Amino acid sequence: MIPNGNGKKTIVIPCSGIGKVQGLIAREAAYAAAxxxxxxxxxxxxxxxxxxxxxxxxxDAECITIDGCPKLCAVKNVEATGGTVAKSIQxxxxxKNHRGAELGTATKLADAGxxxxxxxxxxxNHCESEVK
Amino acid sequence: MxxxxxVGIISCSGEELPEGTISRLATRRVLELMRPGNTVTICLPLxxxxxEAEREFARKHxxxxxxxxxxLCAKKGTEKYSGPVSAALVVSEILNGKCSCCAVSAKDxxxxxxxxxxxxxxxxxxxxxxxxxxxxxxxxSDEEADTVACGCSTPVPGMQIQVAGKSVTIPGLGxxxxxxxxxxxxxxxSSGEKLLETVRIYHPIEPEQEDDYRTxxxxxxxxxxxxx
Numbered sequence: 001m002i003p004n005g006n007g008k009k010t011i012v013i014p015c016s017g018i019g020k021v022q023g024l025i026a027r028e029a030a031y032a033a034a035x036x037x038x039x040x041x042x043x044x045x046x047x048x049x050x051x052x053x054x055x056x057x058x059x060d061a062e063c064i065t066i067d068g069c070p071k072l073c074a075v076k077n078v079e080a081t082g083g084t085v086a087k088s089i090q091x092x093x094x095x096k097n098h099r100g101a102e103l104g105t106a107t108k109l110a111d112a113g114x115x116x117x118x119x120x121x122x123x124x125n126h127c128e129s130e131v132k
Numbered sequence: 133m134x135x136x137x138x139v140g141i142i143s144c145s146g147e148e149l150p151e152g153t154i155s156r157l158a159t160r161r162v163l164e165l166m167r168p169g170n171t172v173t174i175c176l177p178l179x180x181x182x183x184e185a186e187r188e189f190a191r192k193h194x195x196x197x198x199x200x201x202x203x204l205c206a207k208k209g210t211e212k213y214s215g216p217v218s219a220a221l222v223v224s225e226i227l228n229g230k231c232s233c234c235a236v237s238a239k240d241x242x243x244x245x246x247x248x249x250x251x252x253x254x255x256x257x258x259x260x261x262x263x264x265x266x267x268x269x270x271x272x273s274d275e276e277a278d279t280v281a282c283g284c285s286t287p288v289p290g291m292q293i294q295v296a297g298k299s300v301t302i303p304g305l306g307x308x309x310x311x312x313x314x315x316x317x318x319x320x321x322s323s324g325e326k327l328l329e330t331v332r333i334y335h336p337i338e339p340e341q342e343d344d345y346r347t348x349x350x351x352x353x354x355x356x357x358x359x360x
Contacts, residue, residue, distance in 0.1 A: 018143055018175050027145075073181060
């Protein structure tokens with residue numbers, strides 16, 4: 001993983017909500033961003049459970065959070081554990097440009113769901129390249 | 133199995149490991165296909181960081197945790213906030229090293245991933261059955277469950293087919309058809325036995341109903357494949 005413009009590493013943290021397609025979109029967007037060099041991944045549940053190593057990792061990094069629903073589990077938990085949220089993405093906001101699209105389910109994305117995930121990943125990687 | 137019993141399943145869904153993806157998919161499979169009437173779920177981060185309403189979830193439901201690795205985030209978090217869990221499954225232990233080729237992203241899924249998900253989901257369903265058999269009618273009712281259940285755990289809609297002139301709804305039949313189509317099952321009369329064998333995992337079929345179901349499922353599968 002490449003450090004960002006501040007010399008800090010970037011960690012991408014999706015909510016991975018298990019009940020809605022937006023959670024899966026967040027998860028796949030994080031994988032796509034990480035695969036393209038947009039940052040490291042970190043298990044959100046590990047962070048929320050207070051794992052010392054996970055907490056230490058986010059305190060030494062800048063975090064990009066991706067939330068599927070308005071509960072905002074990812075951004076709230078990163079902030080609550082002392083992390084810096086450099087960018088907070090809400091899938092719901094991105095979907096405003098995809099009204100009526102068949103996104104798939106919480107288990108399997110349809111083509112439109114994958115397109116939204118890749119759009120978010122490109123946004124993350126664009127943001128990354130700007131600060132380098 | 134009591135139709136009113138609701139077992140909560142909390143998956144770690146860990147993003148860093150394939151086992152986290154498998155825990156998530158296996159949990160979804162049980163919720164949607166295998167035990168849709170008896171299971172509910174909640175997002176683990178929401179549960180861990182949530183308020184009392186969210187934590188009521190595991191106090192009211194007998195709960196199974198599904199962790200990807202031995203850090204046991206789901207089990208430890210659930211026990212910390214809501215008390216002992218009824219069963220704690222660990223994907224890495226269930227698969228015992230068979231996960232080395234598995235992927236984190238759905239776009240890279242292979243037959244190894246699918247088999248891993250099937251294996252883990254079978255274990256979750258078995259744990260659900262054991263809890264339901266033990267708890268019986270003492271478990272919370274559907275009405276109680278609705279007050280604490282995450283709305284997103286609603287089972288997938290069923291598909292109706294005509295069996296011997298009667299309309300029968302089979303939960304997740306579309307997903308079963310999709311899965312069998314992916315495995316290459318032909319949409320012709322030779323598919324009857326495989327369809328029957330797969331559907332009866334999720335839907336009770338008495339021996340004397342087999343012929344009618346075989347015919348109905350074959351017909352429905354052919355029609356489904358023509359539309360998709």
